[in-house]
Amino acid sequence: MSKESRLRASVNQKLTEMGERERLKELLRAKLTECGWKDQMKANCKAVIKEKGLEHVTVEDLVVDITPKGRALVPDSVKKELLHRIRAFLAQHAT
Amino acid sequence: MTGPASYYLAIKISNTEFQMKMEDMPLSGPDNTRLEALVHDIYSELVEDACLGLCFEVHRAVKQGYFFLDETDQESMKEFEIVDQPGVDIFGQVYNQWKNKECECPNCKRLIAASRFAPHLEKCLGMGRNSSRIANRRLASNNNMSKSESDQEDNDDLNDNDWSYGAEKKAKKRKSDKNQNSPRRSKSLKHKNGELGSSVSSEPYKFNYNTGISYETLGPDEVRSLLTTQCGVISEHTKKMCTRSQRCPQHTDEQRRAVRVFLLGPSAPALPDADAVVESDSFDIPDGQTLMSRLQWEDSPDISPTDSASSKASTNHSDSRRPKKKKRPSLGLNSGGGGGGGGGSGGLAGGSSSSSSSQSNINLSTKKKRPKLSAPSISSIYDDLN
Numbered sequence: 268m269s270k271e272s273r274l275r276a277s278v279n280q281k282l283t284e285m286g287e288r289e290r291l292k293e294l295l296r297a298k299l300t301e302c303g304w305k306d307q308m309k310a311n312c313k314a315v316i317k318e319k320g321l322e323h324v325t326v327e328d329l330v331v332d333i334t335p336k337g338r339a340l341v342p343d344s345v346k347k348e349l350l351h352r353i354r355a356f357l358a359q360h361a362t
Numbered sequence: 363m364t365g366p367a368s369y370y371l372a373i374k375i376s377n378t379e380f381q382m383k384m385e386d387m388p389l390s391g392p393d394n395t396r397l398e399a400l401v402h403d404i405y406s407e408l409v410e411d412a413c414l415g416l417c418f419e420v421h422r423a424v425k426q427g428y429f430f431l432d433e434t435d436q437e438s439m440k441e442f443e444i445v446d447q448p449g450v451d452i453f454g455q456v457y458n459q460w461k462n463k464e465c466e467c468p469n470c471k472r473l474i475a476a477s478r479f480a481p482h483l484e485k486c487l488g489m490g491r492n493s494s495r496i497a498n499r500r501l502a503s504n505n506n507m508s509k510s511e512s513d514q515e516d517n518d519d520l521n522d523n524d525w526s527y528g529a530e531k532k533a534k535k536r537k538s539d540k541n542q543n544s545p546r547r548s549k550s551l552k553h554k555n556g557e558l559g560s561s562v563s564s565e566p567y568k569f570n571y572n573t574g575i576s577y578e579t580l581g582p583d584e585v586r587s588l589l590t591t592q593c594g595v596i597s598e599h600t601k602k603m604c605t606r607s608q609r610c611p612q613h614t615d616e617q618r619r620a621v622r623v624f625l626l627g628p629s630a631p632a633l634p635d636a637d638a639v640v641e642s643d644s645f646d647i648p649d650g651q652t653l654m655s656r657l658q659w660e661d662s663p664d665i666s667p668t669d670s671a672s673s674k675a676s677t678n679h680s681d682s683r684r685p686k687k688k689k690r691p692s693l694g695l696n697s698g699g700g701g702g703g704g705g706g707s708g709g710l711a712g713g714s715s716s717s718s719s720s721q722s723n724i725n726l727s728t729k730k731k732r733p734k735l736s737a738p739s740i741s742s743i744y745d746d747l748n
Contacts, residue, residue: 271396278400288408295408296415305416312420316429324424329417337413338406349408353401361397 274361281360291352298345308337577603577625585625594621 282288299305315332316324423429433439445454464473469486484490488497577585577596588594593604595613603621604613 274396275400275403278404282404291408292411295412299412308413308416309420312417313430316420316424321424321430324421326417326421329421330414333417334410334413337416338409341409346405349405350401353404357397357401 278357278361282356285360287356291349294352295345295349298348299341302342302345304337304340304342304345307340308333311336577601582626589622589625593618594625596621596624 282291311333312329315328319325319328420429444452446452447454450456463476465476465479466472467474467479467482467486469483474482481492485493485496487493577594578601588603588605591608593606593608593610593613595604595617596602597604604610606612608618
């Protein structure tokens with residue numbers, strides 16, 4: 268498995284070095300905002316805050332609540348596009 | 363099945379549900395399952411990154427106190443809530459609310475569709491660039507077709523629609539004949555209909571084609587008015603007067619002068635020096651002035667040199683034309699200051715001449731009522747300015 272981990276490491280490195288990771292991040296953020304995912308999540312956050320109280324809410328509270336919901340609520344089209352781009356990158360630059 | 367293989371199968375099934383393109387098919391082969399897994403891992407990382415980013419953003423907003431800022435005023439929140447009804451945009455406004463509404467035109471009292479109202483008004487009132495072009499065209503077509511003077515409103519209807527190709531071709535062809543005429547000239551002629559009782563444009567039977575007018579059938583008034591605005595040189599083979607501008611290249615000033623002498627007698631006043639600037643100048647004048655002067659149009663304005671002299675700076679071209687000869691109505695009412703500034707040029711010096719005449723309301727024969735009538739209203743404006 269070290270071969271695999273080496274592969275992963277090299278891919279990750281390439282991804283970061285070539286700026287592709289940043290680009291993908293921005294792309295994802297833009298798409299999520301566009302499709303309303305962000306507003307949806309913000310509404311969820313409001314619920315959490317109201318539950319825990321404005322003064323005492325922590326980052327952990329939010330993360331614990333938002334992350335699984337967020338992962339699930341990403342629209343299929345956005346997911347498809349991202350996967351496509353990652354695959355394309357790998358095909359182009361991986362060994 | 364082994365772990366990776368089953369994983370691969372699982373992926374393949376889920377992927378083929380919504381992945382149609384070849385390039386989106388998961389990579390096949392055992393080696394590539396790892397790549398595929400890698401792809402998904404990278405994807406998950408990115409998504410988690412986004413989620414975390416959002417959490418941090420929200421948390422900071424909460425702690426800094428600006429997270430709930432948009433919810434402080436419940437009333438305005440209800441007022442501006444997003445509307446989600448059919449036929450209405452998210453502000454609650456109807457899209458084509460004004461499309462089906464009709465407005466009554468104050469001029470012709472017809473009901474016009476709202477979206478066509480502005481262009482109709484432009485033509486109805488005879489103001490604006492297009493309306494002068496159309497008046498030109500109509501003049502030409504009247505000359506040509508010897509039908510009774512077209513009803514302005516009918517043509518408005520025609521003109522309200524986009525030009526058809528054929529009409530445009532016809533119009534273009536005829537427009538090339540008139541391209542040296544100032545549009546104002548034709549308009550002035552057109553609007554003199556009522557005053558003179560008969561004018562060039564209203565008597566189509568006098569014209570056989572649109573570049574010539576038969577002088578024999580015209581009365582002295584019409585001849586005079588024609589000669590102040592148009593070239594007027596009589597063509598030898600057709601015996602018709604040239605309807606081009608005073609500056610038409612086909613004829614010389616000597617010819618024009620000769621024609622005037624011939625038609626109006628030896629005392630015929632000087633040939634106006636048609637300065638193209640004059641015509642175009644009329645368009646620079648504020649519309650209100652133009653409209654007023656046109657409404658009160660009676661005859662080609664005869665502007666005395668003193669009038670021109672006292673005109674404002676924008677009309678000093680009149681001054682330059684003053685020394686040149688100018689046609690005058692030989693009514694014996696030739697009020698002093700003959701050979702006045704080329705007010706005759708297109709009689710349109712519309713606003714400019716009327717403004718100049720306003721400054722000193724002298725030298726106004728009966729025929730020159732137009733500048734005088736428009737003068738009082740305009741003089742007040744300019745007095746204020748001055």
